Amino acid sequence: MTTTQSPAAPAAPTRTYADYSAPLWRRWLLTREMAVIALTVAVFVYATINVENFDGPLTVKFLLQDIAPILLIALPMTLIIITGEIDLSVASIMGLSSVLLGVFHDSGMSIPAAALLALLAGLLCGALNGFLIAYVGLPSLAVTIGTLALFRGIAVGLLGTTAITEFTDSWADLATNTIGESRIPLVMIPFAVLTVAFVVLLHFSTFGRGIYEIGLNDEAAHFTGVNVARTKFILFVLSGVVSAFAGIYFTLRYGSARGDNATGYELQVIAAVLLGGVSIFGGRGRLHGVLAGVVLIGVISSALRLESVTVNVTNIIVGLLLVASVILPSVLAWASSRLPRKATTPPESSPTPNAASAGV
Amino acid sequence: MSTDLLVEPSSQSRGHRILTTVVRSREFSIAIVLVLIVLAATIRRPTFVFSGDGWRDTLLTPSILLLLAIGQMVVIVTRNVDLSVGSILGVTAYVTGKIFIANPETSVVLVFLAGMLVGAALGAINGFLVAFFRVPALVVTLGTMYIFRGVLTNQIGSERIVAGDIPANFEKLGTDQILSIPLLTIIGLVVLAIVGYYLYTARGGRELYAIGSDPDAARLYGLGVGKRVFGAFVLSGALAGLAGVFHIARYATAFAGTGRDLELQAVAAVVIGGVAIFGGSGTVWGAAIGAFLLVTINRALPSLGIEDFWQRAVVGALILGAIVLDRVLAVRQARKLAESRDHS
Numbered sequence: 073m074t075t076t077q078s079p080a081a082p083a084a085p086t087r088t089y090a091d092y093s094a095p096l097w098r099r100w101l102l103t104r105e106m107a108v109i110a111l112t113v114a115v116f117v118y119a120t121i122n123v124e125n126f127d128g129p130l131t132v133k134f135l136l137q138d139i140a141p142i143l144l145i146a147l148p149m150t151l152i153i154i155t156g157e158i159d160l161s162v163a164s165i166m167g168l169s170s171v172l173l174g175v176f177h178d179s180g181m182s183i184p185a186a187a188l189l190a191l192l193a194g195l196l197c198g199a200l201n202g203f204l205i206a207y208v209g210l211p212s213l214a215v216t217i218g219t220l221a222l223f224r225g226i227a228v229g230l231l232g233t234t235a236i237t238e239f240t241d242s243w244a245d246l247a248t249n250t251i252g253e254s255r256i257p258l259v260m261i262p263f264a265v266l267t268v269a270f271v272v273l274l275h276f277s278t279f280g281r282g283i284y285e286i287g288l289n290d291e292a293a294h295f296t297g298v299n300v301a302r303t304k305f306i307l308f309v310l311s312g313v314v315s316a317f318a319g320i321y322f323t324l325r326y327g328s329a330r331g332d333n334a335t336g337y338e339l340q341v342i343a344a345v346l347l348g349g350v351s352i353f354g355g356r357g358r359l360h361g362v363l364a365g366v367v368l369i370g371v372i373s374s375a376l377r378l379e380s381v382t383v384n385v386t387n388i389i390v391g392l393l394l395v396a397s398v399i400l401p402s403v404l405a406w407a408s409s410r411l412p413r414k415a416t417t418p419p420e421s422s423p424t425p426n427a428a429s430a431g432v
Numbered sequence: 433m434s435t436d437l438l439v440e441p442s443s444q445s446r447g448h449r450i451l452t453t454v455v456r457s458r459e460f461s462i463a464i465v466l467v468l469i470v471l472a473a474t475i476r477r478p479t480f481v482f483s484g485d486g487w488r489d490t491l492l493t494p495s496i497l498l499l500l501a502i503g504q505m506v507v508i509v510t511r512n513v514d515l516s517v518g519s520i521l522g523v524t525a526y527v528t529g530k531i532f533i534a535n536p537e538t539s540v541v542l543v544f545l546a547g548m549l550v551g552a553a554l555g556a557i558n559g560f561l562v563a564f565f566r567v568p569a570l571v572v573t574l575g576t577m578y579i580f581r582g583v584l585t586n587q588i589g590s591e592r593i594v595a596g597d598i599p600a601n602f603e604k605l606g607t608d609q610i611l612s613i614p615l616l617t618i619i620g621l622v623v624l625a626i627v628g629y630y631l632y633t634a635r636g637g638r639e640l641y642a643i644g645s646d647p648d649a650a651r652l653y654g655l656g657v658g659k660r661v662f663g664a665f666v667l668s669g670a671l672a673g674l675a676g677v678f679h680i681a682r683y684a685t686a687f688a689g690t691g692r693d694l695e696l697q698a699v700a701a702v703v704i705g706g707v708a709i710f711g712g713s714g715t716v717w718g719a720a721i722g723a724f725l726l727v728t729i730n731r732a733l734p735s736l737g738i739e740d741f742w743q744r745a746v747v748g749a750l751i752l753g754a755i756v757l758d759r760v761l762a763v764r765q766a767r768k769l770a771e772s773r774d775h776s
Contacts, residue, residue, distance in 0.1 A: 204752070213570075214755045218700075225741075225742060225744030232739070343578070346574075388586070
């Protein structure tokens with residue numbers, strides 16, 4: 073890792089820890105995550121001042137409602153990508169849970185019972201992914217491309233081109249209402265609970281330390297006592313359940329269960345996670361950066377929509393941000409290596425990602 | 433003399449050895465699945481193959497995915513991936529249509545070249561970003577997928593290239609047959625043969641495999657990793673561009689969503705064809721058979737009495753089956769090698 077290469081601070085004795093090579097404020101502020109958060113805040117402030125109606129009462133509500141499924145799925149996806157794996161099947165699991173909710177409700181079940189079964193289906197989908205990846209040892213990219221087609225195929229196969237649109241009103245309202253008089257949609261409550269759970273899991277538990285270790289070197293992780301297979305299995309199961317929950321929310325919000333619901337969401341989620349500073353190679357990334365990444369994309373598309381710019385421009389911007397986010401560290405490293413003044417002090421020349429990895 | 437050898441030279445005849453190699457190969461097993469599906473569909477409905485249209489469609493429909501799978505295979509074998517091919521196909525299909533609208537008299541050869549050139553240029557952007565900055569291809573091509581598609585949609589809006597915009601002689605090209613084999617399929621197979629031959633024999637081709645097996649080792653060994661990876665992306669882009677021209681020739685239509693979701697199908701075809709997703713092994717023949725298999729399954733399911741809504745589920749099961757099979761074969765091979773080592 074880059075951190076081990078950092079030479080000692082001038083006065084330091086033979087052995088130092090990279091974590092302390094910079095003061096605390098710098099380790100906290102000069103990180104990828106803070107850059108994304110700053111950009112998000114900047115775009116939000118800019119939009120509030122310059123975009124008409126952006127400060128209107130409905131903007132925040134619709135913004136949060138739109139990005140809620142992506143926020144939800146980004147939580148387990150972050151953990152999975154930090155282990156160096158990937159899950160492309162999340163949107164198909166959303167579609168499947170959406171269809172199952174509709175089919176079960178249509179056959180006379182109450183919404184909670186149908187939702188419970190849909191969640192169970194999501195758990196099974198995640199378990200299938202997890203089993204093939206963790207215990208059979210297949211590459212996750214290939215497995216989840218397969219299950220992407222499989223789960224979507226089952227969803228489309230069950231309903232064909234029909235849609236189920238009859239849902240109990242009280243439950244449909246639950247998906248669209250806000251908390252009391254505020255502008256925050258109700259779905260943010262389960263999201264907040266999940267966020268706390270995932271932050272604790274990733275950043276404040278042994279399990280979470282294991283996730284980073286697996287991403288850096290899974291063999292080394294195995295030898296230090298991390299149960300690699302079980303960790304990966306649990307993560308994919310979590311991803312399945314959360315995706316199914318997002319699918320239920322999606323269905324109730326739009327009041328329609330269709331086989332092709334949420335098509336293409338998997339790439340949006342992954343784009344947001346990578347934008348938030350998670351390394352696709354694993355071992356690096358933090359949840360606050362990811363959530364800022366999701367909100368950033370949401371704010372940009374919301375502001376551009378109010379400016380009546382089409383969704384295509386949003387996609388171009390998301391694409392450019394994504395490419396820039398991976399290239400920028402290389403460019404910065406190259407540029408700082410060209411500066412003679414900084415070439416003599418390597419710790420200074422390392423770009424922000426190193427500082428971030430040191431603080432992880 | 434023989435004590436120096438780890439494994440005795442085979443005492444079988446050359447022909448026999450070639451036969452066992454082919455029969456035991458990974459490609460052969462998929463080819464059998466393909467033949468079985470075609471057979472089953474033909475028994476249920478003889479017109480599936482034995483009619484003018486059926487025969488033509490069996491060969492013609494996979495030609496577009498065939499090109500994408502060839503390009504994708506070359507990229508994947510270097511341990512990269514190109515998710516932008518669907519968008520590149522959309523862009524070149526649109527550009528091709530625009531060329532014909534501007535000048536219906538444009539020569540066909542020129543249009544093919546223009547399509548490949550546009551595709552190669554877009555592929556070069558991917559290749560430059562991946563090879564020069566050494567950043568993960570998955571992220572970069574995911575980004576360029578959005579960018580290319582976004583620019584295309586922005587340009588084209590709700591406009592459509594329709595059959596009326598395309599000169600009749602070009603449209604006829606899409607269904608032309610030589611000796612009952614569609615022209616587009618012939619072009620696809622020629623591309624396949626060239627790329628296959630290159631990968632199997634040429635130094636550059638072998639280097640692509642070496643890079644995919646271990647990029648760091650390849651770099652230490654002195655191979656031009658950046659140059660080769662760049663070349664692989666340019667090839668993938670050019671073939672996606674050619675596929676875009678094929679799309680216009682075959683369907684005479686293009687709109688903002690043309691080619692969407694094809695990138696995952698191309699990756700799926702490559703995976704089904706036995707190419708390792710982390711590079712270094714597999715053949716372009718396998719990828720080609722994988723592409724034929726994917727498309728043929730889609731066409732065959734209705735004939736087999738399965739509602740075509742289920743086709744994606746079948747494709748998914750097929751991909752999972754293919755990678756599990758690969759795993760089983762790899763484990764068996766490893767065991768066999770370990771045994772031969774222990775015995776010597």
